[in-house]
Amino acid sequence: MDERSLSRRQRERLRHRQEILEVALDLFSERGYHNVSMEEIARKAEFSVGTLYTFFHNKEELYKAMVLEKAEEFHNTLIKSLSISGNEYKKIKTFVDSLINVFMKNLKFVRIYLTETRGIPFKLKAGLDEKIKAQYEDILRKLADIFSAGIGNNIFKRIDPYLLAVALDGITSSFLVQYLEHPDEHPFDADLILSIFFDQVYEGGLNS
Amino acid sequence: MDERSLSRRQRERLRHRQEILEVALDLFSERGYHNVSMEEIARKAEFSVGTLYTFFHNKEELYKAMVLEKAEEFHNTLIKSLSISGNEYKKIKTFVDSLINVFMKNLKFVRIYLTETRGIPFKLKAGLDEKIKAQYEDILRKLADIFSAGIGNNIFKRIDPYLLAVALDGITSSFLVQYLEHPDEHPFDADLILSIFFDQVYEGGLNS
DNA sequence: ATAAATTATGAATGATAATTCATTTATTGA
């Protein structure tokens, strides 16, 4: 993992792998798993098909590696964002901010993410959905803990905290989808989401 | 369309078509477009492959017909629900009720719907996403009109009505997904959704 | 400089599955 400790050859090989995954993300996000061939990935990455198979056992592994590495990135960012200090409102705000941040930085991946988590996954055997869903649940639970604490501190209304987390996530992703669909008309804005969501949940008004 | 005016033969043929579409829905919703073969659809519907091709030019057409007919059903139900009379709160409530109703009655279709509208559609050439998305937009706009009227009547807060519609839809679908994932733990309940959504938007409290 | 090891190549192979169509079976109307 530490680039420094690798030989030039190994670093180059790692870079090639990254390049392949990059191209794969581009194509899969545009057209889905089954509408992209290994031949095409190879061509666009400027390698031969055979080379792809020196990196990944098969197409499924290639896809899985790409998705898992991206999902990991998402998950880490979100988990990190949940650990900052402050009152519960601040925590939620930080979370939504960084959620929007990773999503905006990885727009290509977003549709794949939505498909795997909420739609019918491309490759059923891959068992990717399970892994990604577990990460997603993990986030929801941690969010729920924050809501729960906020309820204890009387800054949020008494509603099942897990469902609050689900609702917040729902609003966020519907705004995200709107943004994907009409990027000009609907800026994907944290404050907007928070104001719609919090004006109701936040018992003491928006300040305090 | 009127079964009454058809000969027995024609009615039977129509029924066969329905049976095929029914099986197709089952399989596609379970495993997605590319992981289901014509052979399998035929076998499960107790017809030969050839017969499928007397109903539909090709696999894509079969899939398209199935999705479009279901989506039409959804759309009609929702549109109808939006035209009932009452104040704006009542209208929104009726809408959410009937949304939940159609979704619950068509659970198999829901994942396909989510995939086509928010994920990467199975079959790009089908151009289904465009049609379904247009229906979806149509609903959103009509919902926005209701919010707009409600704002005029001072029952809702002054927030961009279209975004309110998006937010409501977001909460609803995230609850739906939760239900699909964990049907026992999370009943898909209209009042819950409304109470989370409306406590914030509804200026005068929940009654009036 | 050269053998050994690593990496890359892409034509050939094999599997799967969509589609066709000549033939059979069933229904209708005369």
Next chain:
DNA sequence: TCAATAAATGAATTATCATTCATAATTTAT
């Protein structure tokens, strides 16, 4: 009862890829 018409069949044909592997090119170490 018997053509004529409509429906249904499924083996054969094709098309599309994923995957393999014998060969070549490149790099490293002696």
